[in-house]
Each structure stands twice: as structure tokens, then as C-alpha cells.
Amino acid sequence: MGMDAKTFVDFLQSEKDKCSTFFFDYEIDSENRFSRCFWADSVSRRANIVFGDVVVFDTTYNTNKYGLIFAPFVGVNHHSQTILFGCGFLSDEGTESFVWLLDKFLEAMPSGAPKLIITDQDPSMTKAIAQVFPQTVHRYCLWHILNKFSDKLSPVIFRDHYQSIRSVIVHSTTSDEFEESWKGVMESAALVQNDWLNLMYDLRHRWVPAYFLNVFSAGISSSQRSESSHAFFKRYISNKNALMDFIVRFNKALRNQRHNELVADHIDMNERPKVMSNWPMETQMVKVYTKTKWLEFQKEVVLSHHYYVEQLSTGIEFWVYHVMNFQGSSSSKPRVLTHDVQRNDVYCSCMKFQFDGIPCRHMLAFFRINQVFHLPDKYILKRWTQGAKVGALFSLPEKNVIDDPERCLMSRHWNLSFRSSVLVDAASMTEEGTKFLHEQFDHIDCKMKELNICIPSSNASENRRSMDGAIAIIDPCVIRTKGCGDKCILYT
Template sequence: MSSSQRSEGSHAFFKKYISNKNSLMDFITRFNRALRHQRHNELVADHIDMNENPKVNTTWPMESQMVKLYTKKKWLEFQSEMIESHSYYVQQTFTEVASTVYHVMKFQSSSSSKPRVLMHDKQRDYISCSCRKFEFEGIPCRHMLAFFRINQVFHLPDTYILKRWTRDAKVGAIYALGEQNVIDDPNSEKYLMSRHSRLSYKASVLVDDASLSNERITFLDEQFDCIYKKIQEMSISTTCSDRSQRKKSIDETLGIIDPFVVRTKGCGKRLKSSKDKSTSNSRLCHGCGHRGVSHDKRNCPNLQQGVSSIRSNEDNHHISLDDTYEPNLGSIAGSNNMR
């Protein structure tokens, strides 16, 4: 019943904003609007609980106790049940060593109305009512309050006070998720989600409390800036330390040397170029001592140049001799004529 009612309650809430005729974009817009309204109403309720004190109608100490613990909405429900409890009386019907059974009836009830049955467990000192209001809604019913009033129980025991309906319901949330993962694997996805959820909850509580006044907002804003700068410094130092450790680990590793040269299969002689071929095919000239293609003593340019120079010198020498010993043909001819 509880799970089905929870689903019906969420359906009734969203039906105020969403219908089956909305498009996908319209649905997202209306859904976000509904969440904003819900969070705004929650902030308004927190403000009322912190700054308003409901009126107490009786002098019963239990009423003065619960008006300080319950939220205003739950306090009004509890006050209604407490006022109605004065219309009931309690009658013991059956008793045993471990438990006692009571009937709770109205003073002006009709003969056809059935009494409510209270079961008192003596070992646990716990009372349960057949109406199941406490198990269903989380607050003591009028029949239980009538039993407390008749037995002079002036303060409601902690067993019947649920924290979810008190003003301190948002304080001290416990996250057991990831407790074992701290030792096993701190970098696992489940553990990271647990840490993110815990920090998100704390941040949301701070924002909700600070948004009630301008002074708190200014203080929280400054603290957020300081925390952000500190986290940035920590991240930079962590990055530098990681780099140094990585460099140290690289230096400590063994040096990598070149592999041994292995002759591959099918490796033959290197193909020679035309220049190499011409150099290898050159012959040694016995005249000048140099190598060259088609170069030998017979056609050596150096030898040919030397021979031509020698020949030119010899020619020049013959010419000079001819000029020196050439006879004077004119004089010879004149002497002949004179004869």
C-alpha cells in the first residue's frame, strides 16, 4: 500500500504540470518548472519551521515537547490526533506475562462501532494499534495518545518519533554506500558516485540554509571561492608530483639499446650505378699515373700535351737556326751578275 500510494502521490503532483498532449521539449520545460516549484515550497516550509512557533492549546507536556520537534505540517496533524484522543477511553481486556491487550473506544460511540485494539509488548515496551496509523503515516494515532494520557506518560518516547518528520531531518545524513570500497578499490565507479552524492548533499544543505538571508549568502559565497582556490592549488601540486614520479620511474627503467644487425634473406650484392661502373672500368695510364675510361699511354692527354710542347720547341729551335745561317741570296745573285 505504501509503495502504490507513493507512486500515486507523484502522479498527482506531476499531473498539475504535465499532460499526455505535451511534446518532448514541452515536457522537459514543464518538468523542470515542477521541480523548481517543489524546491521553492520546501524552502518556504523550512523558513516557516525556523522562524514561526505554532500555538499550544493544552498544558500537556507532550504537546510542548512535540511542538519543538515536528515540522509545522506534521505538528498540525499530531495536534489534531491529540485533541481527538480526549474523546476516547481505554479498557483492559486480556493480559499475559509478555503482553497486554486493550480496547480503545469513544465515550459516545454507537453499539455497532468496533473498538480499536491496542497491544502492549512488555518486553520491548512497545504499543501497536489495529488502525496502523503509526506504521502508515509515522505519527502516533489518537488511540495510542489516549493510552499515554491515561497511563500518565507525559513525554512521547523516542521509539514513536521518526526523524523524517522532525525539523532536523536534513541534518546528519548517513551514506553507507562505498564503506568497503575505500579499502578495496577507491577508484571504482561505485565509490566515486558515493563520494559525489555525499558532497552534493552537504552542498545542497548549505545552499538551502544560506539562501534564507543575505548575510549567509555572502559568507557562503566567499567560502566557496576560498575552497575553490585551495582545491586548484591541491590539483596543481598533485599534477606536479605525478609528473616527477613518472619521470623518476622512466629514469629508473633499463636503457633500450639497438637490436643486433641480422642479414636478411635474399640479400645480394649492391647494384652499382653508372658512375661506379665507369670508375671500376677505368684503366691505369702508365704515362701520367691516372685512371680513366679509354685513357692509356697511347692517348694520354698529358703525354700528348708534352709531346706537342716538345715539338713546338724543336720547331722554334729550327726556325731560329734557319734565320741565323740563311745565306744572302741577294748578295750572291749580285756577285754572280757582276761576274
């Protein structure tokens, strides 16, 4: 009955009343229509402290009947699972709207601006990021880059040479290497010179310059991470939802997502993957990495046995090596590995460690022949370890609760609910824990009866917020977004 936006805002305010570390803000337009908002709960804000170095921001999924732009900020945790840092609604995709949203994200997140943000190629978004996050590396989504080829190449050529084109973008480490590899791909595709030169110009100067920067990206090259998050939430929400329908369903999905992280934590604490060799480094790291990252590291360990190391030059400061595959062809390109003798640092031209935070097979081959039995701490990225969240500042500043009996009651209720939910999540992992918690609930129930604690009845009209003097928030008009129909699907 025209109260959807007002009820939605009241709900977010009630979450703020229950927990002062819940962050939200909203704005209305000149006609008092709900136009935009941003919110992030305490769990998301705490996760950002540890995992907020890389953020994926995408606005292409329609989640409500008004066509408001759903704008989630997502990242990856130490299990490589998608996690949510915060999200918002926008009524338009103008630069001013994106600036407002990014400002709210910056205000909410304790760790500040991310080191890297991945988005599509929306010009308004690009301008806003440069303004609000001037020190953040902005990388375009790989899928959106590749999608440009469908406008410039025939569908058959694009399909047949997709993997080669993708490989050129992903694996090139310098602009010169990119240009050389790109020329080879286009000649194999039998394109005339003018066509591939035009494409190369767009790639080199407009689409992928950030790929030549030495920046950690947590293994993410595409907003497909955000799309996978959309796919997850799509099981719960749709473009037919009112705002209150959306938030109820969204919170249910978020609880399930966080439960998956809890399950992964439980597996790490109670299961140990098998090692495939007696190399001490394997035994070391199987106890350090989460299972997901251990399997990735183990794959590199296995592949490292396929490589040999050949010394090229020595000097006072640097020693240079070629790392080559035993079964490589004569045209195979060796990786260049540089050893900084003074600092005892190792760098590989494949840049996997810089981009993904996991030592590459070439570095591991070097360690093996030099009898480095344990991986040095400098090559162990804490965000990928089982103890990623240990020792981090997981407390957010609490604001004083207003001396209001109703708000005090809500705050106490939230704190008890939160502690209870944590215990239930932990106990439900095992039969023993479930049985124990049931017994404790029975004990608590009896104790509460002994204390003669009862729930006082109240008149609903007395507890309801008065609407007198409040600004009316009108439901938004139905809008049409630019990218609401896009799907991020990569060829395999």
C-alpha cells in the first residue's frame, strides 16, 4: 500500500537499534521517493578487515520489482568462498550515485579503500572510483573485456580462438610480450592486419593496461565472482520482490552463505588432507593453508617436478635463472626467475605469487634444487591460512546506546540472539555438540522458571513508532537499468 520503502528503511533502522555496529544510510529525492541506500552488518564489516584487500563490484543483476540497481561489494575469504562486504540500491547509474555509494562503503569499512577493485567498464563507475578510491588499482572484468570481441570478430573466429585470446590477456606480463603474443593469435585466426591492429590498440590502451601491474588480485580476474554471488542469491530472490520481500529473503541467503564458511572452518580444524611426497614443505603447509588453498599449493608442488632450473647469470645483487619444462617443445617459453641475493627474495616472471598469493611451480622447483625444505614466511600469505582471522582486530567501535528502555531491550535481545546463533552453528556440526546444547537449553529453561522471569505483555500501538512529524518515504518508480540483462559466462 505504498509503504514498502518506508517499512524497508524502518527495518534497517531497527537493525541499527539492535546493534550499533550495523551501518546503513539512505537518501530520498526531491519528491520524497526512495532513491538509494547502503547497508553492511557487523559480520561483513569485520570480514572486510581481513579480506577487504580485493573487492569485486558489479551492478548487473535485477533483484526487485522497481528495477532498482542492486550493488553488492563482494570478495573472497581464506577458503576462496565468496563473501559479502556490503550492498546497496541505486535508482540510476550516474557518476554522482556511484560516488555516494562508494563514499558510504568507505565510511563503513574499517580497513578503508581496497587495494584492488574489479568492475565492468561503465564510464560513470570508472569516474567515481577514480574520485573516491584514488590509490586503488581499478581493473576491468576479464569477461567484459572478452565480450568486446563479439562486436569485432565473427562468432566462429571468436569461439575457435577464445582460449588463445584469453591466454594472451591473462598470461602476458609486459606490454611487449602481450603485443607479440597477440600478433601470433591474430595471424593464426587469419585476420587481416588492419583488423588485428585495431583490436590490439583497444586491448592495449583501453581494456587491459591494469593486467601489466604487479598487484595482488586474490586469484580473481573477472566479475564472474560477483556473478556467482548473484547466482547464489537468485535462488532466494527475484525481480518480483518488493523491498521487504527482498531483505527477508536476502538475509536468509546470507545466513546460509556464512554457514558454508563455518562448515569449511570445521573441516580445516578436524580433517587433514593427504600429502603426496615426503618433502618437508608439504608437511609444513598442509597444517597452514586452508584445504582449498592447500590443494592449489599441492598442485603447484606436483607440477614443479616437471621443471628444471638453468642458471643464466650471476652478480653481486641478482642471480638469474631459466625454469623450463622437461617435456616442453623447442618453442616453449622459459620462465625467468630472479634471485635477489642480498634480500634472499625470489621473483618469477609468471607473477603467480604476486597475483594469487601462492608460490608458483617455478619458484618451488628452485626451492627444491636449492634444498629449501620449509617455505619462508615471506611467501606465506596469511589471508590464505587457517588462522587468517586469528589476531585480527575484530572489534568495531560501539556507540553509546541512547538511554531508551526500548532500545536497551532491543540491544540486549540482539546480543543474546547473536551469541545463541554462534553456539547453535558450532554445536550443530556434531552429534555430541547438538546433544550437549540441548541439555544446556533444558537447564537454562529450568533456571529461567526458577527466577520467575516472564515476558511482559504490551500494547502494539504503544511500541509502534509514531509517524507524526516523520518524513514520508514514497516507493520508487520502476526503472530500467543499462546492464540488467547481462550474464557473465566464460567459455571453457
